[in-house]
Amino acid sequence: MSVLMRDEAQARAQFLDVQRYTIDLDLTAGEETFDSRTVIQFTALTAGDTFVELKPATLRSISLDGHALDPADLDENRFPLTALTAGPHELRIDAAMRYSRTGEGMHRFTDPTDNETYVYTQLFLEDVQRVFAAFDQPDLKSVFALTVTAPEGWTVLGNGIAEHTGDGRWTLAPTPPVSTYLVAVAAGPFHSVTTEHAGLPFGIHCRRSMAPHLDADADEILDITRACFDRFQEKFDEPYPFDSYDQAFVPEFNAGAMENPGLVTFRDEFIYRSAVTDTERQTRGMVIAHEMAHMWFGDLVTLAWWDDIWLNESFAEYMGYQTLAEATRFTDTWVDFGVARKGWGYDADQRPSTHPVAPDPAAVPDTASAMLNFDGISYAKGASALRQLVAWLGEKDFLAGINTHFARHKFGNATLADFIDNLASATDRDVHAWADQWLRTTGVDTLTPHIGESDTTWSLTVDHHGTRPHHITVGTYDHAIDTQSGPDRLVLRDRFDIGIPQAGDDNPQAGDVTTTRPGRRPALVVLNDNDLTYAKIRLDPDSWTTLQAGLSGIPDALTRAVVWNAARDMVRDGELAPASYLEAARAHLPHETDLALLQGVLAFADTQVAARYITPEDRPAALATLTALTRDLIRRTEDGSRPGLRLTAVRHFIDAATQPDTIHGWLTEGTVPGGPELDPELRWRILTRLAVLGATDEQAIAAELEADPSATGQEGAARCRAALPTPEAKAAAWHAMFTDDTLSNYLFTATAQGFWQPEQTDLVTAYVPRYYPDATALAVRRGPAIADAAGRYAFPAYAIDADSLHLGDQALADDALIPTLRRKLTDQIDDLRRALTVRNAH
Numbered sequence: 001m002s003v004l005m006r007d008e009a010q011a012r013a014q015f016l017d018v019q020r021y022t023i024d025l026d027l028t029a030g031e032e033t034f035d036s037r038t039v040i041q042f043t044a045l046t047a048g049d050t051f052v053e054l055k056p057a058t059l060r061s062i063s064l065d066g067h068a069l070d071p072a073d074l075d076e077n078r079f080p081l082t083a084l085t086a087g088p089h090e091l092r093i094d095a096a097m098r099y100s101r102t103g104e105g106m107h108r109f110t111d112p113t114d115n116e117t118y119v120y121t122q123l124f125l126e127d128v129q130r131v132f133a134a135f136d137q138p139d140l141k142s143v144f145a146l147t148v149t150a151p152e153g154w155t156v157l158g159n160g161i162a163e164h165t166g167d168g169r170w171t172l173a174p175t176p177p178v179s180t181y182l183v184a185v186a187a188g189p190f191h192s193v194t195t196e197h198a199g200l201p202f203g204i205h206c207r208r209s210m211a212p213h214l215d216a217d218a219d220e221i222l223d224i225t226r227a228c229f230d231r232f233q234e235k236f237d238e239p240y241p242f243d244s245y246d247q248a249f250v251p252e253f254n255a256g257a258m259e260n261p262g263l264v265t266f267r268d269e270f271i272y273r274s275a276v277t278d279t280e281r282q283t284r285g286m287v288i289a290h291e292m293a294h295m296w297f298g299d300l301v302t303l304a305w306w307d308d309i310w311l312n313e314s315f316a317e318y319m320g321y322q323t324l325a326e327a328t329r330f331t332d333t334w335v336d337f338g339v340a341r342k343g344w345g346y347d348a349d350q351r352p353s354t355h356p357v358a359p360d361p362a363a364v365p366d367t368a369s370a371m372l373n374f375d376g377i378s379y380a381k382g383a384s385a386l387r388q389l390v391a392w393l394g395e396k397d398f399l400a401g402i403n404t405h406f407a408r409h410k411f412g413n414a415t416l417a418d419f420i421d422n423l424a425s426a427t428d429r430d431v432h433a434w435a436d437q438w439l440r441t442t443g444v445d446t447l448t449p450h451i452g453e454s455d456t457t458w459s460l461t462v463d464h465h466g467t468r469p470h471h472i473t474v475g476t477y478d479h480a481i482d483t484q485s486g487p488d489r490l491v492l493r494d495r496f497d498i499g500i501p502q503a504g505d506d507n508p509q510a511g512d513v514t515t516t517r518p519g520r521r522p523a524l525v526v527l528n529d530n531d532l533t534y535a536k537i538r539l540d541p542d543s544w545t546t547l548q549a550g551l552s553g554i555p556d557a558l559t560r561a562v563v564w565n566a567a568r569d570m571v572r573d574g575e576l577a578p579a580s581y582l583e584a585a586r587a588h589l590p591h592e593t594d595l596a597l598l599q600g601v602l603a604f605a606d607t608q609v610a611a612r613y614i615t616p617e618d619r620p621a622a623l624a625t626l627t628a629l630t631r632d633l634i635r636r637t638e639d640g641s642r643p644g645l646r647l648t649a650v651r652h653f654i655d656a657a658t659q660p661d662t663i664h665g666w667l668t669e670g671t672v673p674g675g676p677e678l679d680p681e682l683r684w685r686i687l688t689r690l691a692v693l694g695a696t697d698e699q700a701i702a703a704e705l706e707a708d709p710s711a712t713g714q715e716g717a718a719r720c721r722a723a724l725p726t727p728e729a730k731a732a733a734w735h736a737m738f739t740d741d742t743l744s745n746y747l748f749t750a751t752a753q754g755f756w757q758p759e760q761t762d763l764v765t766a767y768v769p770r771y772y773p774d775a776t777a778l779a780v781r782r783g784p785a786i787a788d789a790a791g792r793y794a795f796p797a798y799a800i801d802a803d804s805l806h807l808g809d810q811a812l813a814d815d816a817l818i819p820t821l822r823r824k825l826t827d828q829i830d831d832l833r834r835a836l837t838v839r840n841a842h
Contacts, residue, residue, distance in 0.1 A: 105130025118188030259294030290320030306370030314382025345380030475529030722754030791824020
C-alpha cells in the first residue's frame with residue numbers, strides 16, 4: 001500500500017475543498033466482507049489531477065460527475081482523478097471491503113462465550129481507506145453522513161446520534177467538519193447503559209457477555225465521565241462540540257482508547273471481569289479523561305500533519321491526569337504518572353530512535369514515519385513538558401492561551417506555530433524560546449546535587465548535565481524527633497523553588513546553580529520534589545544513606561515516587577546494582593501505603609531487574625527476595641483492610657514462584673488462604689506460572705478453558721500452551737505466530753507472551769536466530785499492527801548475550817524491514833544492549 005507523503009498532502013490540501021461524504025455501509029453481506037458505497041462532494045480549486053484512497057476487496061464501480069471510470073485504474077490504494085476542472089465535483093464509489101482480525105479498519109469479532117458478533121472501526125492513522133473511499137489526510141476536514149444496514153437485533157453507534165429506521169437500517173446524524181481518521185462506527189448486539197447529562201445523551205456499551213461486569217461499574221464510569229465533562233466545560237470557553245457522548249468498550253482493540261468524536265472506543269479490558277486495584281480503576285478514569293480532552297484538542301482543533309501528533313497526545317495526557325485529580329476522588333494521579341508512566345518517556349528518550357516532542361516536519365515525511373512517533377515521548381515526555389510549562393507560566397495564562405487556540409481554529413487545523421503563538425498571546429514570558437528549548441530537543445537532562453556545610457549554613461549546588469532550563473522544587477527532610485513516628489521516619493523541613501537556566505555546549509556550567517540555606521544540612525535533599533520537571537535526578541551520598549533506612553518513612557507519596565524513579569534510573573545507567581534495588585524494595589515495600597507506588601516498583605523489580613538485569617545464575621535469589629517481600633505484604637493485609645495491596649502482592653507472589661506447591665494448592669482450593677478467592681484472572685495467572693515451571697499440562701489447560709471459554713480465556717489458554725517447557729509446545733506456538741497467519745492480534749500477543757520465559761532460555765535458544773527473518777516476513781504479510789505485536793511481545797528479550805546482540809544489529813541492516821518493525825527492533829536491541837551493560841557493570 002502506498003503511503004501518503006507530506007508533500008503530496010500539502011499539494012492536495014491546496015487543490016481541494018471537501019464538503020461532504022455520504023457513506024452507506026452494509027454489514028449483512030457475510031463474514032468476510034461488507035459493502036461500502038460512498039459519495040464525495042468536493043471542489044477543485046484549480047484545474048488539475050489528484051487521487052482518492054481506498055483499499056477494497058472488490059471495486060465494483062466508480063464514477064465522477066456521472067461518468068463511469070474504469071475500476072482497473074486502481075493502483076494499490078490510489079485511484080487517479082485526472083483532468084479535473086476547477087469547480088464542484090461528485091465522486092461515487094461502490095466497493096466490497098474486507099473485515100479485519102488485526103484491529104485495523106473494520107474489525108470483526110465473534111464472542112466465543114455466546115457466539116455473538118461485533119464490528120467496530122479503528123481508522124487511525126490511514127485506515128479509513130479500509131472502510132470507505134476518502135481523501136485521507138487530517139487537514140481535509142468534511143461533514144460525514146452515514147447510514148448503516150446491520151443484522152436485526154444489533155445496535156449501531158457512530159459519531160452522531162443514531163436513529164433506527166427499521167429493517168436493520170440506521171441513520172447517523174451528520175457530523176460537523178472532522179478529519180477522516182476520526183469517523184467511527186461500532187455495531188453489534190451491545191449491552192448499553194444510557195443517561196442524559198448537560199442536555200446530551202450519554203451512553204456506555206459493551207458485549208452482551210460482559211453485561212454484568214459493565215453494570216457493576218456503570219455508576220463509577222458515568223460519574224467520572226460526568227465529573228470530567230463538567231470540569232472541561234469550566235476550563236474551556238468553547239462548549240462541547242458534538243451532539244452526544246458514547247463510550248464503547250470493544251474487543252481486541254489495539255490501543256488503550258481512541259478519541260472518535262462522540263464515540264470513544266476503549267479496549268474492553270477496562271470492563272473488569274476480575275478483581276482490580278484502585279490504581280487500575282484510576283487508570284481507567286485517566287483514560288476516560290484523556291479521551292474526553294481530545295474532543296477539544298484533536299477533534300475540534302486538529303493537527304494539520306502528523307509531525308504535530310504531540311499536540312494531540314501530550315495535551316490529552318496532561319489534561320487526563322490533571323482533570324481526573326481535580327474532578328474525582330482520584331486525587332493522587334501524578335504519583336501514578338511519576339512511577340508508572342514517566343519512565344516510558346525517559347526510556348524512549350535515551351534510545352537511538354529518540355526524537356523531539358515536536359519533530360521537524362522533514363523528519364515526518366510520510367504516514368509510515370508518523371506512526372512511529374506514538375511513543376513515550378509524544379505521551380509521557382510531552383505531558384511532562386506541559387506540566388513544566390504550567391509550573392513556569394501559571395495555569396491561568398496557560399488556559400487563556402489554550403482557549404485562544406480553540407477560538408481561532410475550531411473545526412479547523414492548527415500547527416505547533418499556531419499553538420505557541422496562541423500561548424504567547426496570553427503571557428509576557430518568552431514561550432517561543434521555551435518551545436525551542438523543550439519541544440525541539442532530544443534526550444534527558446540529569447540534575448545532581450552537591451551539598452556543602454558550614455557552622456550555620458548549608459549549600460546546594462545542582463550540577464546540570466543537559467541543556468534545558470528547569471523550574472524545580474527542592475525538598476529537605478530531617479529525621480523525626482518524635483520517637484512515636486518510628487526510628488526511620490522523616491519529616492519535611494522545607495521546600496523551596498529554584499530555577500536552573502539553560503546551558504549550552506559552549507558553556508556547559510551555565511546551567512549549574514548554587515543556593516545557600518540556614519541551619520545544618522538536612523538528612524535528605526530531594527531535587528524536583530513535586531515532580532514538576534522532566535529530568536533524571538541523582539542523590540548525594542548522605543541522602544542515599546538516609547534513604548536506605550528511611551525511604552518508606554518519607555511522608556509524601558509523590559516524593560517517594562521521585563526517589564524510586566531516581567533509583568530506577570541509577571539501575572538502568574549502571575550506577576546502582578540491581579541487587580541493591582531489590583534490597584531496597586525488600587526493605588521498604590512491605591511498609592508502602594500507596595498502591596500506585598507498590599505496583600510500579602514491583603513491576604520494575606519483576607519484569608526488568610529480576611528478569612533482565614540480574615544474571616541467570618542470580619535469578620533464583622532475586623525471585624526469592626520478591627517472594628519474601630510479597631509474602632510479607634500478604635501477611636500484613638490478612639485483616640482485609642487493604643484489598644488492593646493484597647491483590648498486588650498475590651499477583652507478584654504468583655509471578656515469582658520457583659516451586660509450584662503453594663500456588664498449585666491455591667488453584668486446587670480456588671482461593672488464597674484468607675482471600676482473595678480466585679477469579680479468572682488469578683486462575684489463568686497461576687496456570688501460566690505452573691506452565692512455565694513444567695507443573696501443568698494440556699489436559700489442565702483444556703479443562704480451565706472449558707470452565708472459562710471467554711475471549712480472555714482463549715488468550716489465557718494460548719499463553720499457557722506457549723509457556724509449556726517442551727519442544728513440541730514451542731514448535732506449535734512458533735508455527736501459530738509466524739506461519740499460519742490466522743491468529744487475531746490478541747491471540748498473537750498472548751502466544752508471544754507465553755513463548756519467551758527467563759527460565760527457558762536454553763529450550764528456545766534455537767529460535768533466537770529464527771526470530772529476525774520470520775518476524776520480517778510476517779510483518780510484510782500481515783501489516784503494521786501485527787508487526788508492532790511481533791516487535792513488542794515476540795522479541796527474544798531474555799536472550800541477553802553478545803551473540804544475540806550481534807544478531808539484532810545484523811537484522812537492522814535488512815532493507816525488507818517495514819518501518820513499524822524496524823522501529824520496534826531498534827528499541828528492543830538497544831534495551832538488550834543496556835541490559836547486557838548493566839549485567840557487566842555488576
